[in-house]
Amino acid sequence: MAAALAAIRIEPFKVACSSCNLRELCLPVGMGGEQLERLDELVGQRRSVPRGEPLFRAGDSFQSLYAVRTGFFKTCVASEDGREQVTGFQMAGEVLGLDGIGTERHTCDAVALEDSQVCIIPYQQLEDLTRELSDLQRQFHKIMSREIVRDHGVMLLLGSMRAEERLAAFLLNLTQRLRARGFSSSSLVLRMTREEIGSYLGLKLETVSRAFSKFQDDGVLEVKQRQITVLDPAKLQKLVGNAPC
Amino acid sequence: MAAALAAIRIEPFKVACSSCNLRELCLPVGMGGEQLERLDELVGQRRSVPRGEPLFRAGDSFQSLYAVRTGFFKTCVASEDGREQVTGFQMAGEVLGLDGIGTERHTCDAVALEDSQVCIIPYQQLEDLTRELSDLQRQFHKIMSREIVRDHGVMLLLGSMRAEERLAAFLLNLTQRLRARGFSSSSLVLRMTREEIGSYLGLKLETVSRAFSKFQDDGVLEVKQRQITVLDPAKLQKLVGNAPC
DNA sequence: CGCGAGCTTGATGCCGATCAATGCATGTGG
DNA sequence: CCACATGCATTGATCGGCATCAAGCTCGCG
Numbered sequence: 019m020a021a022a023l024a025a026i027r028i029e030p031f032k033v034a035c036s037s038c039n040l041r042e043l044c045l046p047v048g049m050g051g052e053q054l055e056r057l058d059e060l061v062g063q064r065r066s067v068p069r070g071e072p073l074f075r076a077g078d079s080f081q082s083l084y085a086v087r088t089g090f091f092k093t094c095v096a097s098e099d100g101r102e103q104v105t106g107f108q109m110a111g112e113v114l115g116l117d118g119i120g121t122e123r124h125t126c127d128a129v130a131l132e133d134s135q136v137c138i139i140p141y142q143q144l145e146d147l148t149r150e151l152s153d154l155q156r157q158f159h160k161i162m163s164r165e166i167v168r169d170h171g172v173m174l175l176l177g178s179m180r181a182e183e184r185l186a187a188f189l190l191n192l193t194q195r196l197r198a199r200g201f202s203s204s205s206l207v208l209r210m211t212r213e214e215i216g217s218y219l220g221l222k223l224e225t226v227s228r229a230f231s232k233f234q235d236d237g238v239l240e241v242k243q244r245q246i247t248v249l250d251p252a253k254l255q256k257l258v259g260n261a262p263c
Numbered sequence: 264m265a266a267a268l269a270a271i272r273i274e275p276f277k278v279a280c281s282s283c284n285l286r287e288l289c290l291p292v293g294m295g296g297e298q299l300e301r302l303d304e305l306v307g308q309r310r311s312v313p314r315g316e317p318l319f320r321a322g323d324s325f326q327s328l329y330a331v332r333t334g335f336f337k338t339c340v341a342s343e344d345g346r347e348q349v350t351g352f353q354m355a356g357e358v359l360g361l362d363g364i365g366t367e368r369h370t371c372d373a374v375a376l377e378d379s380q381v382c383i384i385p386y387q388q389l390e391d392l393t394r395e396l397s398d399l400q401r402q403f404h405k406i407m408s409r410e411i412v413r414d415h416g417v418m419l420l421l422g423s424m425r426a427e428e429r430l431a432a433f434l435l436n437l438t439q440r441l442r443a444r445g446f447s448s449s450s451l452v453l454r455m456t457r458e459e460i461g462s463y464l465g466l467k468l469e470t471v472s473r474a475f476s477k478f479q480d481d482g483v484l485e486v487k488q489r490q491i492t493v494l495d496p497a498k499l500q501k502l503v504g505n506a507p508c
Numbered sequence: 509c510g511c512g513a514g515c516t517t518g519a520t521g522c523c524g525a526t527c528a529a530t531g532c533a534t535g536t537g538g
Numbered sequence: 539c540c541a542c543a544t545g546c547a548t549t550g551a552t553c554g555g556c557a558t559c560a561a562g563c564t565c566g567c568g
Contacts, residue, residue, distance in 0.1 A: 095415045099504035103419040117415065119408035126415060145401065149394045156390065162407040163364035169414035170340045170362065170371060174348040176421035177465035181556070212515065220422035222557055227516055243515070243565080259344035426524065457547065470524055472548055488533080488547070 033087070033137060034058045043111030043198065044085050045139070045161070049153050057154065060147055061085070063138045067130040073114060075127045080118030082138050086110050089134020090209040093117075094217070095126045104218040106168075107131075107192075107210060110199055113139075113161055131209040176220045179258075184219040185229040186257035189239075193248060204251070208244040233257075278332075278382060279303045288356030288443065289330050290384070292402050302399065305392055306330070308383045312375040318359060320372045325363030327383050331355050334379020335454040338362075339462070340371045349463040351413075352376075352437075352455060355444060358384075358406055376454040421465045424503075429464040430474040431502035434484075438493060449496070453489040478502075 035046045036054040046057055064087060067073050073084060073091065091108040105126060108114055114136065118124040148155035175184055197203035208215070212223040212230075219226065233239040238254050240247040248254060280291045281299040291302055309332060312318050318329060318336065336353040350371060353359055359381065363369040393400035420429055442448035453460070457468040457475075464471070478484040483499050485492040493499060 095419050097419055097423075097504055101419065101423045101504075103415075103422045105415045105418050116408055117412050120405045120412055121409075125412050145397065145404070149397065149400065152390065152394065155394065159390070159407075160365045162404070162411070163361055164366075165411055166407070166414065167362050167365055167370050169411065169418065170348075170350045173350050173414065173417055173421060174340050174342055174346065176418060177348045177462065178342075178346045211513090217422065223515080224517085224558085225556060228556095231516070259342055259346075456545090467525055468547080469526085469549085473524090476548070 033061070033064055035061055035137075038087075040085075040087070040111040045113065045154070045157060047157050049151070049157070053151050053153060056147060056151060060143050061137050061139050064135050065138055067091075067134045067136065069130055069132045069134075071130055073128040073130065073134075073136060074118075074124045076123075076125055078118075078124045080115065080122050080124055080141065082140050083113055083115040083144065084128075084136040084138060086112050086114065087135040087137050089136075090131045091128050091134060092131055092210060092214060092218075093126045093128045102217060104210075104214055105172075107218070109195060113165075115141075116162055116165055131214075172218075181219075181221055181225050182229045182232060183258050184221065185215075185226060185233070186254050188215065188219060189246070189248070190254060190258060193251075204248045206246050206248075208246060278306070278309055280306055280382075283332075285330075285332070285356040290358065290399070290402060290406070294396070294398050294402070298396050298398060301392060301396060305388050306382050306384050309380050310383055312336075312379045312381065314375055314377045314379075316375055318373040318375065318379075318381060319363075319369045321368075321370055323363075323369045325360065325367050325369055325386065327385050328358055328360040328389065329373075329381040329383060331357050331359065332380040332382050335376045336373050336379065337376055337455060337459060337463075338371045338373050347462060349459055350417075352463070354440060358410075360386075361407055361410055376459075417463075426464075426466055426470050427474050427477060428503050429466065430460075430471060430478070431499050433460065433464060434491070434493070435499060435503065438496075449493045451491050451493075453491060 035041055035044070035057045038044070038046075041047070041054075045061075046054060049057065065073075065084075067089070076096065086108050088110060091114060092104050093106045093108065093114065094102050094104045096102045108128075114128050115124065117126055119141070144158070148158055175187055179187065193203040193206060196206055212226045215221075216223045216226045221229075230239065230241045233254075234241045236253070238248070238250045238257070240249055280286055280289070280302045283289070283291075286292070286299075290306075291299060294302065310318075310329075312334070321341065331353050333355060336359060337349050338351045338353065338359065339347050339349045341347045353373075359373050360369065362371050364386070389403070393403055420432055424432065438448040438451060441451055457471045460466075461468045461471045466474075475484065475486045478499075479486045481498070483493070483495045483502070485494055
């Protein structure tokens, strides 16, 4: 109970989009001057989410979107009969909670995979502000649209790729997003378990593990538990899409 | 060439959302009076798309969204190496083209599965109007959000269901949407081939065919080519989600 | 130090892919 | 009007990739 309360503590101090180093990746893309000031008024609070704790759960009433400031999240949906599917992993600058707009309730769980912080974006106020700032409106719509396109990519992966192709595509996607944030694209630490990767990719954890081992044997990766080094990015790229059919 | 020109002919006469019998399913949900008039100004043109022809293709410049007025569409994405994945089937009242907002180019093909008509919703003008009409803005955001939620559902299906569960889930989804449009939910004519169903569900056409035959043997369905009758909806419902694990 | 969560690796089995043949409806040209 | 072509669907036989079951390993942590 105490832990649950701690999990939803809200940071009282202000954070400014205008001084955030993620502004080129996040909601403020392409905005300047006065627009950024207006956005600063909107996004006034952070929230800390300890590792393993939910930011929100399916069924929760929808009030806000969240921009990841630091840390790493997963989102997962469940069917009535208890099956779970990880639908995405989110890192700094990415937006969480878009699923809640349609029904005014969240439809998935968002769980921190490490100690994280998010910026709270009150949705009603965001809608009000996007009616004034067309650049913000445009950017918000783009974020939603890209989420749809990303989901289509995952469908393609789940519907037509074999296990090793899926893992290769997943790793390439991760390294690409890390590079966009100024991190090395050849060395990364996975924040999620094999089981979570497997759930995302529609595979069992053993299959994920075997694929990692295979990539290591083939000299594509070095794998030390969650510490991954990409030795041969070109070969990894080729592994995605040498269709057998 | 003549056929291509015919495919993009635009109907010159006006159609009004205010008098459309799909308005409770489409963009105008929850709007009345003056708002509907404004929407009528925006959505002024239809376009006919003959069976088999694309409404748009991946790579096309994005200008408009489309609301299906009559007919039936599929959307599909392709990877560089030529694999295809059907990402959805759209019927009357559903919106096509949301994928294009993010990059200002369409990222998937939308193809008519029967002779169809769509209403053209010029995107720039829609953005302008949503800045004035908060009800329209809200509804538009809900449509995008629900598309995201729908995609998550497909991921769950592709990532964790077995063949027969997938087909059962697909059929239940179809009948539900048909019922919402006033059609019988026990008798339906599929507008897509077994191969297209298979692509959507991550299965081969033979597997789809076998699952249909199995359902017929079990007395759940009557299957005559594309004419499907649901004999036992409860059993169909149970087929989704008796997880083996 | 020992426990437990997470990871690796091996052996086996099953579901769905693949290959192949046949059936069925629609349409077309002689 | 029939012969034939064509596209789609069904069904059977076989194969392979991934799931499943099981055992041992690694590492962080109380």
